[in-house]
Amino acid sequence: MKLSAADIKRAKEILELGDKATLKEIKAVYRSLSKQWHPDKCGKKDKKECHRKMKEINWAHKVIMKYIEDYHYSFAEEKIEEDSPEARWKKQFGRDPLWGPGWE
Numbered sequence: 001m002k003l004s005a006a007d008i009k010r011a012k013e014i015l016e017l018g019d020k021a022t023l024k025e026i027k028a029v030y031r032s033l034s035k036q037w038h039p040d041k042c043g044k045k046d047k048k049e050c051h052r053k054m055k056e057i058n059w060a061h062k063v064i065m066k067y068i069e070d071y072h073y074s075f076a077e078e079k080i081e082e083d084s085p086e087a088r089w090k091k092q093f094g095r096d097p098l099w100g101p102g103w104e
Contacts, residue, residue, distance in 0.1 A: 001064075008064070011067075016029060017064075023068065026065075026068075030057070033057050034054070037050050
């Protein structure tokens, strides 16, 4: 499956995700939407609409999971520091007499 930016954006919108989400949040949203739209559980809603919506949700989840699977993580020290608020704080204020002593 080749992913385009448009596919990922559409999948993000279908799953009602923000610009950032953890794997735990993605799974929770998927489960919630699946419960809401599953054809066996959609109650008085139109069964065809529920089936179409569930297909769309499953597609979106597959796209997002594929994107996550293929994501390249950086283990470079500067990237880890950039992504870590504590490391960034220590680097910025570590030597400061007011902020630094508690960190060293």
